Amino acid sequence: MSFVHRWSGDYFGWIYHGDLYTKDGRHVGRLKGREVYGLKGGYIGELREHRLIASNAKADRRWIGFIQNMRMASMATVNPSDLEPLDLPDGFDDFPSPDAL
Numbered sequence: 001m002s003f004v005h006r007w008s009g010d011y012f013g014w015i016y017h018g019d020l021y022t023k024d025g026r027h028v029g030r031l032k033g034r035e036v037y038g039l040k041g042g043y044i045g046e047l048r049e050h051r052l053i054a055s056n057a058k059a060d061r062r063w064i065g066f067i068q069n070m071r072m073a074s075m076a077t078v079n080p081s082d083l084e085p086l087d088l089p090d091g092f093d094d095f096p097s098p099d100a101l
Contacts, residue, residue, distance in 0.1 A: 006051065007092070022098035028098070
């Protein structure tokens with residue numbers, strides 16, 4: 001398991017066995033390589049430098065959807081500190097917040 005932050009530095013949650021969970025334990029994404037896809041198969045973003053970011057050029061990409069795993073409440077009590085924000089590269093937006101997914 002590895003903790004992940006958004007490009008802005010905000011703690012997002014963690015990745016466990018290729019699945020992305022929010023800081024409150026909700027299963028919201030699945031990794032295909034470094035790209036993250038949502039429940040219905042739409043591109044959400046990607047993992048770069050241990051942070052989550054979204055490429056505008058990949059916004060229309062699709063992969064297979066999946067059935068959401070149960071909430072991982074035991075991990076939701078862990079809250080790593082936020083990190084310093086990084087400048088967004090051209091053509092990218094910050095990864096959506098946990099509340100937006």
